[in-house]
Amino acid sequence: MQTPQATGAHYAEFYRRSIEDRDAFWREQAQLIDWHTPFTTVCEYGKPPFANWFVGGTTNLCHNAVDRHLATRAGQNALVFVSTETDEERVYSFRELHAEVQRMAAALKTLGVKKGDRVLVYMPMIPEAAFAMLACARIGALHSVVFGGFASVSLASRIDDADPVVIVSADAGSRGGKVVPYKPLLDEAIRLSSHKPAKVLMVDRGLVAFERVAGRDEDWASLRQRHLDEPVPCEWVEATHPSYTLYTSGTTGRPKGVQRDTGGYAVALAASMKHIFCGRAGETYFSTSDIGWVVGHSYIVYGPLIAGMATIMYEGLPIRPDAAIWWSLVEKYKVTVMFSAPTAVRVLKKHDPAALTRHDLSSLRTLFLAGEPLDEPTARWIADALKKPIIDNYWQTETGWPILTLCNGIEPQRAKFGSPGRAVFGYDVKLIDEATGQELTGANQKGVLAIEGPLPPGCMQTVWRDDARFVETYWKTIPGRMVYSTFDWGIRDEEGYYFILGRTDDVINVAGHRLGTREIEESIASHPNVAEVAVVGVADTLKGQVAMAFAVLKDGAKAATPELALKHEGEIMKLVDEQLGAVARPARVRFVTVLPKTRSGKLLRRAIQAVCEQRDPGDLTTIEDPSALQQIVKLVSPAA
Numbered sequence: 360m361q362t363p364q365a366t367g368a369h370y371a372e373f374y375r376r377s378i379e380d381r382d383a384f385w386r387e388q389a390q391l392i393d394w395h396t397p398f399t400t401v402c403e404y405g406k407p408p409f410a411n412w413f414v415g416g417t418t419n420l421c422h423n424a425v426d427r428h429l430a431t432r433a434g435q436n437a438l439v440f441v442s443t444e445t446d447e448e449r450v451y452s453f454r455e456l457h458a459e460v461q462r463m464a465a466a467l468k469t470l471g472v473k474k475g476d477r478v479l480v481y482m483p484m485i486p487e488a489a490f491a492m493l494a495c496a497r498i499g500a501l502h503s504v505v506f507g508g509f510a511s512v513s514l515a516s517r518i519d520d521a522d523p524v525v526i527v528s529a530d531a532g533s534r535g536g537k538v539v540p541y542k543p544l545l546d547e548a549i550r551l552s553s554h555k556p557a558k559v560l561m562v563d564r565g566l567v568a569f570e571r572v573a574g575r576d577e578d579w580a581s582l583r584q585r586h587l588d589e590p591v592p593c594e595w596v597e598a599t600h601p602s603y604t605l606y607t608s609g610t611t612g613r614p615k616g617v618q619r620d621t622g623g624y625a626v627a628l629a630a631s632m633k634h635i636f637c638g639r640a641g642e643t644y645f646s647t648s649d650i651g652w653v654v655g656h657s658y659i660v661y662g663p664l665i666a667g668m669a670t671i672m673y674e675g676l677p678i679r680p681d682a683a684i685w686w687s688l689v690e691k692y693k694v695t696v697m698f699s700a701p702t703a704v705r706v707l708k709k710h711d712p713a714a715l716t717r718h719d720l721s722s723l724r725t726l727f728l729a730g731e732p733l734d735e736p737t738a739r740w741i742a743d744a745l746k747k748p749i750i751d752n753y754w755q756t757e758t759g760w761p762i763l764t765l766c767n768g769i770e771p772q773r774a775k776f777g778s779p780g781r782a783v784f785g786y787d788v789k790l791i792d793e794a795t796g797q798e799l800t801g802a803n804q805k806g807v808l809a810i811e812g813p814l815p816p817g818c819m820q821t822v823w824r825d826d827a828r829f830v831e832t833y834w835k836t837i838p839g840r841m842v843y844s845t846f847d848w849g850i851r852d853e854e855g856y857y858f859i860l861g862r863t864d865d866v867i868n869v870a871g872h873r874l875g876t877r878e879i880e881e882s883i884a885s886h887p888n889v890a891e892v893a894v895v896g897v898a899d900t901l902k903g904q905v906a907m908a909f910a911v912l913k914d915g916a917k918a919a920t921p922e923l924a925l926k927h928e929g930e931i932m933k934l935v936d937e938q939l940g941a942v943a944r945p946a947r948v949r950f951v952t953v954l955p956k957t958r959s960g961k962l963l964r965r966a967i968q969a970v971c972e973q974r975d976p977g978d979l980t981t982i983e984d985p986s987a988l989q990q991i992v993k994l995v996s997p998a999a
């Protein structure tokens with residue numbers, strides 16, 4: 360399938376049309392989904408940067424993901440759940456998925472959920488999480504899935520922002536054979552939040568005993584039983600009706616609720632399944648992400664199902680019981696398209712590559728990787744081990760589907776190591792000089808990767824309940840022009856291939872998980888003995904980056920000896936674990952008496968990061984106290 364000679368000329372024409380003949384292009388793509396009422400306007404962009412796609416049309420995400428397949432593939436696999444944590448394997452056909460989603464929709468309605476209401480989903484990787492998402496879409500409610508690895512303070516801020524009527528949760532998840540209770544974290548989060556949900560719908564997996572709050576907590580199994588055969592028709596909603604919010608980190612401590620529409624999202628996913636992932640109805644898609652992240656929304660739940668594919672939901676580690684587990688699923692379910700993250704590959708890399716090919720991988724066509732930079736050794740190792748094409752793709756929670764990749768469904772194109780590929784159809788990608796706001800049109804010039812409005816279908820509509828924040832955060836960062844900033848640096852070569860060079864803001868990427876350093880700083884600063892703290896992302900061979908914290912204690916003597924420092928480091932790590940979750944825990948906490956700042960009091964995070972990575976900290980003429988950076992140099996020098 361891969362023709363290394365392909366120049367991409369055919370793709371270039373496809374791409375050109377998507378930008379220059381935008382409405383005609385998307386009108387065609389819109390035929391990939393079912394509409395209840397046809398749209399009258401493809402793109403309404405009268406009030407930039409707010410774009411309304413497929414105006415006048417009505418549709419439903421759940422209908423497109425589930426119901427419309429009943430006529431042709433009711434008996435085929437839709438959702439395959441495999442847990443190596445609880446030793447479960449459950450397969451739902453489209454007919455069975457349809458029944459389960461209706462039961463969940465009926466239960467949510469009984470609990471008072473109406474069109475436009477929010478339902479927060481705080482769940483491990485179990486089918487009921489997907490039922491809840493699809494059930495919300497079915498009745499026109501918005502889901503707001505919070506990653507199960509987040510703890511009570513993270514969860515509380517999301518509860519307050521999303522203002523959910525109902526929270527769907529479970530007794531526990533499990534990781535590496537260890538039960539991780541969810542309910543105590545949820546109870547604590549509800550206690551901390553000012554908004555109190557009316558009801559909590561609990562899925563009891565029987566993993567751990569938990570307390571029920573009378574009048575608030577409801578049991579999924581009994582509600583399901585009561586609504587076994589109750590039909591709940593799809594609510595036809597406007598294409599612009601919000602389908603969900605998903606929180607993501609940025610520069611400020613407060614996470615942003617990325618709000619997505621319905622029609623544009625369904626069309627974009629359908630188009631991406633066809634032209635990027637090349638998945639066909641009746642086949643099986645396996646994304647190893649988590650439903651708590653955007654990849655899980657787009658490519659565990661909605662994308663594959665919209666395309667009529669079976670989707671695998673996997674709870675467990677990639678190396679337990681051994682490094683062959685994922686590949687045994689590829690063989691068993693004849694997976695044709697797989698999607699993972701470079702970190703997972705780096706984890707596998709520590710194991711014998713023979714484990715990957717112990718199974719019959721003949722069904723697998725392509726492995727897609729995304730979420731963080733794909734380094735060359737990792738890409739080569741997995742390509743050699745699998746002997747399959749590896750395709751990198753770059754995008755963000757905000758966009759919902761790839762911005763840069765190789766659209767091999769249009770034309771097979773040569774992959775280049777280190778590059779996620781070319782601009783994806785619909786995205787008018789530009790590189791902008793940060794200082795002047797000028798577009799960089801030449802090859803190999805470094806600039807901020809930006810997208811000219813309107814953002815294509817499927818991207819964020821706005822920040823939930825905060826249009827002003829949407830405009831200020833994303834569209835006003837570059838002087839003199841209104842353009843969407845990705846907050847990533849990039850360059851483009853002569854052939855239109857982009858290379859991503861890291862974030863322009865304080866976001867870090869730990870094992871493919873996007874985290875805001877400010878959120879972690881706020882959590883550490885709530886420790887009674889911490890006066891000040893700086894958190895930076897430091898390069899790591901396994902996780903891509905890890906968080907490293909430098910703290911000033913209120914009483915410096917508290918970290919005077921290595922033993923005391925170790926004790927405080929442990930305390931701070933525990934605090935972050937409890938408040939934000941283990942994903943945000945800094946890998947190291949070091950103590951200093953003063954932090955490097957400019958004379959105007961701005962933390963010199965980039966200089967700290969450079970020093971931690973043994974790089975030149977650059978221009979330090981504005982530093983207030985040069986000895987502050989010296990303390991960090993000493994702490995992180997390889998000899999220390």
Ligand code: PRX
Pocket residue numbers: 607653654728729730731732733751752753754755756757779845846847859861862868871872873
């Ligand atoms: O910095 C980029 C990095 O991850 C950020 C987006 O993370 P998130 O919102 O969690 O969405 C992930 C969706 C796949 C980006 O701003 N990033 C994502 N993919 C890549 C990447 N960096 C380099 N290469 C990639 N393929």
